[in-house]
Amino acid sequence: MDEFALIRHYFSRLTDDDASIVVGIGDDCAQVRVPSGMDLVLSIDTLVEGTHFLPGTEPAHIASRLMGAAVSDLAAMGAQPAWFTLALTLPRADEAWLAAFSEQLGRCARQFGIRLVGGDTTRGPLTLSVQVQGLVPAGRGLHRRGAREGDLVCVTGTLGDSRAGLDIQLRPDAQPDRLPASSLALLQRFFAPEPRLATGLLIADYASSCIDISDGLLADLGHILKASQVGARIERQQLPLSGALRTYTDIQQARDWALCGGEDFELCFTVPAARWDALCVKLQSHEVPVSCVGEILPASDGLCLEDGGVKLSSGTVDAGYNHFAQGNSA
Numbered sequence: 069m070d071e072f073a074l075i076r077h078y079f080s081r082l083t084d085d086d087a088s089i090v091v092g093i094g095d096d097c098a099q100v101r102v103p104s105g106m107d108l109v110l111s112i113d114t115l116v117e118g119t120h121f122l123p124g125t126e127p128a129h130i131a132s133r134l135m136g137a138a139v140s141d142l143a144a145m146g147a148q149p150a151w152f153t154l155a156l157t158l159p160r161a162d163e164a165w166l167a168a169f170s171e172q173l174g175r176c177a178r179q180f181g182i183r184l185v186g187g188d189t190t191r192g193p194l195t196l197s198v199q200v201q202g203l204v205p206a207g208r209g210l211h212r213r214g215a216r217e218g219d220l221v222c223v224t225g226t227l228g229d230s231r232a233g234l235d236i237q238l239r240p241d242a243q244p245d246r247l248p249a250s251s252l253a254l255l256q257r258f259f260a261p262e263p264r265l266a267t268g269l270l271i272a273d274y275a276s277s278c279i280d281i282s283d284g285l286l287a288d289l290g291h292i293l294k295a296s297q298v299g300a301r302i303e304r305q306q307l308p309l310s311g312a313l314r315t316y317t318d319i320q321q322a323r324d325w326a327l328c329g330g331e332d333f334e335l336c337f338t339v340p341a342a343r344w345d346a347l348c349v350k351l352q353s354h355e356v357p358v359s360c361v362g363e364i365l366p367a368s369d370g371l372c373l374e375d376g377g378v379k380l381s382s383g384t385v386d387a388g389y390n391h392f393a394q395g396n397s398a
């Protein structure tokens with residue numbers, strides 16, 4: 069199958085007719101219509117076999133991971149997903165692989181409300197890039213730079229699950245068909261991140277800053293602190309942990325993973341204390357839980373970690389945070 073037949077067969081049919089797409093797959097560029105009064109937000113994410121996923125990972129899992137991670141960046145900006153392009157580098161045209169990959173890609177695209185409008189296909193070591201494009205009201209959107217002293221630090225969902233999902237895969241005795249339901253749920257968190265799109269849109273009018281958690285809460289909160297020139301206090305005991313994670317490991321390991329394990333693709337955001345009650349009213353009928361895990365401090369405080377109100381350690385915002393992990397939480 070040549071490159072053009074491959075594109076036609078597996079990818080052209082993923083685009084739907086949409087009034088916003090003036091020209092879709094098949095021309096030199098896609099042409100899309102940005103509604104007046106909106107800004108376009110863009111982000112690109114790449115997965116490389118052997119670096120971001122283990123060789124032999126199922127193509128459907130790769131598609132879910134790719135789309136979940138890319139669209140999560142739109143959620144973190146409080147954006148409405150609109151279009152995406154796909155750059156595929158494939159070692160060979162493996163039709164079974166392409167069928168499974170493109171089917172799952174299409175499923176995720178429909179679920180997240182984002183449309184494929186173009187891409188590039190080349191031969192080489194398995195590498196996948198997705199560039200996502202979304203819309204925010206002109207001049208608005210959520211950014212890393214707006215946190216202020218006294219704001220509350222919040223996170224969506226539960227943390228640490230994806231790190232546990234990685235742990236399960238790395239076990240030498242891993243046998244997927246023998247795993248308990250709780251472990252399957254953790255694997256699902258690793259392979260199929262759920263971008264918090266609805267939450268991003270909901271908090272956009274309340275939050276002072278936001279980021280999605282791809283490298284771990286401490287590392288990603290560190291980006292907010294740096295961009296906003298503030299410090300923060302995080303309380304270990306307030307970290308939201310899933311039942312599945314608590315079943316899988318002990319509480320200290322679970323909290324370490326919640327702080328430092330990456331790829332949860334939850335949102336970390338800050339809210340002025342005066343806006344918190346109004347946001348809580350909005351969140352009452354929202355399906356994704358939001359937890360308050362700390363507070364923004366002056367820049368001079370750096371990032372402080374507490375356990376039951378007792379200060380464990382603090383780091384400069386620039387530092388790596390691995391020293392927070394692993395059993396120094398006594």
Ligand code: ADP
Pocket residue numbers: 075079080092093094095096097098154155156184185186187188189
């Ligand atoms: P060009 O050489 O002009 O860049 P290509 O031959 O690379 O064009 O691609 C032809 C058309 O197919 C373009 O519209 C491009 O966006 C689309 N395309 C190529 N690869 C993919 C892909 N993996 N997924 C979706 N669209 C693709």
Ligand code: MG
Pocket residue numbers: 187188189
């Ligand atoms: Mg090309």
